[in-house]
Amino acid sequence: MPTTPQTTDELYQALQENDQRPYGRTRTVTAEELVDAAEQFAETVPLVHALLELQEAYTYGSEPRKSPVVFARVLTLFDERPDDFDDRLRHTVFWRFKWVANALRALPEMPLASLRQWLTEMRDRYEKAGLGLQPYYGQAYQLAAHTGEDAALAFDLWAGRSRTQLSDCEACEICERALYHLGKGDDERALRAWEPVLAGKESCQEEPARSISYALLPLLRAGRTDDARRLHLAGYRGCRRNPSMAGEVGRHLEFCALTGNEARGLELLAENRNLFEEVDSPLEQLAFLTGVEVLLQRVELLGHGALPATGYAGRTWTVAGLRTEIRRRADDLAARFDARNGTAAHTDRRTARLDRAPLLDTLELTLRTRSLDDVAPAAPAAVPHSPAPAAVPAVPESTLELILRARELHELGHPEADALWARLRTLAADPDYTHPEDPEAGPLARLRADLLMDRSNDAGEKDQFAVAVALQEEAAGLYDEAGDPARAALARAGALLASAETPPQNPLDPDAVEVKTAALTDAHAAMVRFQEETPGLTPKLExxxxxxxxxxxxxxxxxxxxxxxxxxxxxxxxxxxxxxxxxxxxxxxxxxxxxxxxxxxxxxxxxxxxxxxxxxxxxxxxxxxxxxxxxxxxxxxxxxxxLGDAQAAHADLTEGIRLAGEWPAGTLNTARMYADLAEASMHLRRPDEALRHLTRSAELDLRHGSRTDAFCTYSNAAQLTLDLERVEDCIALLDSVLAEPDIASGDLDDRLTAQLRLIRARALHAGEDLKAATTEFVALAAESAGWDDDPGSHAMIASETAVLLGESGEFGRAREAVDQALAAHAREPRYEQLSSCLRELARLQAQQQGAEGLTEALTFLTDAGRVAEEARAAAYEARGRALDPALAYEYGRVNAHAGAYEDALTALHQALDLLGEPGPEDDHVGEWAECVRLSGVVEGVYLERPAPALARLDAAIHRLTGLGHKEETGPLVSLAARLRDEK
Incomplete structure (x- = not known):
């Protein structure tokens, strides 16, 4: 907290700001500080608000030991000064009795008698206040379900009662009912109960994420694999890294383990490493650790116990080692709960989860399907669904034979040479290596030069040109030492070519092409000299x-x-x-x-x-x-x-990939083939197939070390996924890619990383996660502000950021963001994007604030007008809507939202004049029809002048009907009928 509040108004403002923070240590510490600040005012109500905020931070920050202590202070104040509590505060006090019951239940050191005593206290207070007891019976049922005793009776006593204002939300109660049926082994009835939540009709802060985590396995058992996959992606995003939902994360890990997605499970475990330290709730710990153990147990059974795993801080873990540690901790937690409860319920439930057999051999959960072999430090495996590579050739046992065979295959350009060079590299690196004393092998210097040349070829294929140059120059020196001037010349020629291919420091330099062209010309001239001047060039070397x-x-x-x-x-x-x-x-x-x-x-x-x-x-x-x-x-x-023959291209590329599979993996550039096949698939209007090929291409590049190419392709795949409206797939793909070590460490090019994050932010927005999308956009806007060489991209990002802030009602921050965009636009124009942003902000402000927001909304439109003037002066032609009629239409809509109907109608008439009546081939028919419709609403409904409105509508309907635009005519016909009825 930057400064301590000095007035109650400042305290309330600070509480409101803290409420916007995500749950976690920052929010909790700030809440603790605000309680200290509230105590200086000697007023009950500010202190109560501060205490309630602190209890919420403890509850959703997974600190159940502290929540009841804070609530005890609130309850004391409530008993001492009940008149200070208005209806809202009074409702909150009674509501949070349930929070305390949940917190006490999560602590095995809390005696069962104390839990029951608290429920008695809750019942007594509810009865004294004249409140319905359904919430009390709900808590009594949850305690019975927790202990495993008398759950059926407790369920009947709760579920048969009418809901009250203090009942848990519909979504939470649905989940409890479904879990009861699930515990009885009735998957079908549980899924029926869950349907409103799983379908998104009922939700709350923890729902549907909580219900989804429990419903995943029943959905699989019911054969609803597509639903399970979809809900896993959406549900996991709703609970990841959240300490208060650690149990939900554990169930997603279990789901991965039981569907052949062990590698994804390990990836998600790494993403949730914070839960090992931040979960202070023993009940959440038990649920989380059991899910982790299910995953680790499965990985170990598959023979990968030595794989690295993310676990408790302070040491490096393998899967087997972490599983042993987790089993010890989770067994202890289950035993403690059972000892407190006097039952074996938690041990039995834990055993049942660990004893479950996989439900499916494989279920493709994400676009980036990976196996345990892929995450192992060993050599990469083949791409899923790609042709299996041919077996690695037999390696000659004799070092001399190995050297001669490697050189022979290298001269032929044979793909199997790579494996032989790799074996030779290992042998030569051994301190005890003995080079064959045979004239055919040549001196050791030549072998070392050959190995350097092989490494340089690999570096060149990965566009690591500086590395290739250094390797080839070193090789040239060794060839000279070995008395082989012809190969030395070849190495120097290769270094010249690699040097000429090195990208310029500033790719945006207008002279970059000329510089590279000159470098290649000079390299060629030098190679010609090498050929003329080098002795001993055999036909093959020449x-x-x-x-x-x-x-x-x-x-x-x-x-x-x-x-x-x-x-x-x-x-x-x-x-x-x-x-x-x-x-x-x-x-x-x-x-x-x-x-x-x-x-x-x-x-x-x-x-x-x-x-x-x-x-x-x-x-x-x-x-x-x-x-x-x-x-x-x-x-x-x-x-x-x-040539535009996508079908022929598709056939050639498919056959090429099939034949490439007959050779060792990585020796032929199948990554490029898959990328081209994706393009062919898009031309053939097969976007889902294109997506599969793109992800295969990216994974191949990643495995073979071409990481920049891989991430560029993943960016294209993510954008295509978003274009296909597969929002959760897009987010899951990018979450996985952004977790790659070189991205997480900041080693990847910052612009490429920003591009990946930008697509993810747009996907979050499309998925209606406005808060997360806005947070990411704000961060990207701040970072891109420093891109002095690319102000246009900053203008684009800042524009989108401003719109999201406007959607959240934060128009002050939106104004700041759009001002940044306008400043960047002045350096590198983005006419269309800025105009669209400003018009949308005006609409949002007028729509949300009505007449009170009109002045500021019109200011946004004034800025949009200046952008349109600049575009006209620059002879800019918009790719989408023309800027001037779009601006006039927005003036009409903004004024209509604010109740300024005459001004709105004038603006809409201007928009219609600018658009002009549509013709047979016009592409602005929809825009024109909408403008007519809105003008009809303003004039005929709000201004109550139906006659002229109907005249315009009828004329438009006649024209559109004659042009064959039935879809655009429908809304106008409906509005005209409404006006005639009212008339």
Whole structure:
């Protein structure tokens, strides 16, 4: 708390601000400080409000030991000064008897007699106050259900009584009824009882998250797997990291364990690491730990007990070690509750949960389905549903044979060379390694250079160009030491190419393309000199150098998109093709034709590119090398996309992925193939299929170390998910991705991380979690304010932030955010976005505040008018609604909300004039019809002038009917009928 309140008004303001904070230590500590501050005023009511806020913080912060103590002070004040308690405070006091009963029940050290004594106290006070006893019987039933004694009788005594104003909310009572039926083994009746809550018709602070966590397994047993999946995603988000809902989190972990989603369970456990320390409720601890143990037990049974697991702070845990610790703690808690209650209910319930067998072998819960092998530190597994990779080739036992075989396969470009280099790397790193004394093996320096070159190739594929340059330059030195100038020249040529490919420090620099083009030109010239000046170039080595030369000019053409570079690029590919044909080098022949096809495509000669690929595929299928077929199909698929033949592209890419599966995983770029296949699927209007391919592509890139590419693809997948209105899927996907170590640690590019967070914030908004969405947007707006090189993005984020703040009624903060957006817009215009934001803020303020908010609403519209003027001056054409008629329409709507109907009608007529009457092909028909409708409401209903309103409506209906716009005509016909009836 920044400053101690000096007046009761300041105290109430501070209490209101604290009420907006999430439950947790910050809110609780502030509440404690506010109680201390309230005591200085020597007034009952401010102190009572402060104490009630503190009790709420303790209750929902999972500190049940402290809640009854605070309430005892409130009750004493209530007994001493009952006249100071108005009806609202009096209602709150009686309501919170239930909170104390819940808190006492959660403490095994609290004797059962004390719990019953408290319920007696509650009953006596309710009777004395003339209040109905249904809430008392509700608490009596919950105690009976807790102990496992006489629950049926207690249920009947409660459930048969009429609700009162002090009864728990409908959603909470529904949950208790459903749990009673569930405890009787009647899943069907429990699910029927839960239906209003699961369908979103009844809710409260803890519902539907609490009910969902209990309903997941019954839904599975009923065969409603889609419902279980959907509710898991929504329900988990409602309880994660929340200490007062630790038991709910535990049940979601159990659900993961019993549906083949153990890896997701471990991921969620890591996300909720705070619950090991912040849950002070023994009952919540028991529920949470039992769910954790179900998960860990399942993981260990599957043979992954050595996996790392998130647990108690202070040490590093494995699954097996954490399970042992949790079992000890949870067994002790269950025994303590049973000893207090005089029953075995908690031990029996815990045993039943641990003894449950999996309900499904597998259930795809999220778009990012992962196995336990994927989360293990070991080598990655294959992508789900992708073709299984071929077995790793047998590794020669002799080191000499291994070296020679690796070099042979490398010369061929064979995918199986990777495994042999990996084995050699391990051997050579051993301090006891002995290099073969054989002329065929060459000196140790050459082997080390070969290994560096293999690592540099891997770095280059991951766009780690600086790393590749360093490795190749070091390799060149070792080749020189080994007396191999030809390979040294190749290494230096590769370093030049990688250096030229290194992205500029400022990608937005307008000269970046020219700089890169010049670098590639210089690299090519240096390679030509290397070829002319280097002695000992064998045909195979010369082919590799020619390949680098051709690649450099191909990249120059690709980066510049300047057709004048097409002929030199094709000429270099032809040199390589002629040389490879002369010396019968099949791999280089294939490489040359792939380069030729790519150059034709970059030049816009797509038919020629397809013809080149067809020729290549015919040769590859007849003569090989077979591992080039997937690459050729992948390129043809991309070219077919360029030609607009998505069906052919889809077929080629699907076949390419299938054939790539015949080779070791990671040796062919299937990640790119999946991304292209996703594009083809979108063209074929198969968005769900596209989504699967995108997530596969991203996971492949992630596993193979191309993390930036992976996160870019995940961003695209998340946006597509949101576009498909699969909101919970989108949030779950992004939650998982944002938990990746390099994102969580801040190592990933901050703009890419911000993009992922921005999509998540939009998804939260779409999912109607306005508070969470606003919090994220506010944070992003603050961060993007420092993006001096990208003010347009800040304008966009600040605009969206302002709208969310307006939806929450925080128009002061919304004004601050939109002012930031306007300042950024002045540097990099975002006409359409700013205009839309300002119009929406005006509408929200007028709608929420009526006439009182009109002045400020009109100020927003004045700003929107200036933006529209700037757009006209810049000859900007809006992609969506035209700015001027949209602004006039909003003037009409805002004035209508504020009761200024004549001004509203004038503005709407202006909007209609600006739009003009629609024609057969006009795309603003809907906007025009809505403007006519609203003007009819304002004039015919509010201004009570039905005749002119009807005349305009009838004319519009006639015109729209003649144009065939039935959908837009419907609302106008309904309004006209209403006006005639009233007339």
């Amino acid at each position: 082919a590799r150098l020619l390949r680098l030369r051709a690649t450099a000019l191909g990249l120059r053409l690709q980066g510049s998109r300047d057709k004048e570079y097409a002929a030199p690029a094709l000429a270099e590919a032809d040199l390589l093709l002629a040389h490879a044909t002369l010396h019968d080098l099949p791999g280089q022949i294939s490489g040359a034709r792939l380069l030729r096809a790519g150059n034709h495509a970059l030049s816009g000669e797509l038919p020629a590119a397809v013809e080149e690929i067809d020729t290549l595929l015919e040769r590859l299928r007849a003569e090989g090398p077979a591992w080039h077929v997937p690459r050729a199909l992948a390129l043809r698929g991309r070219i077919q996309l360029g």
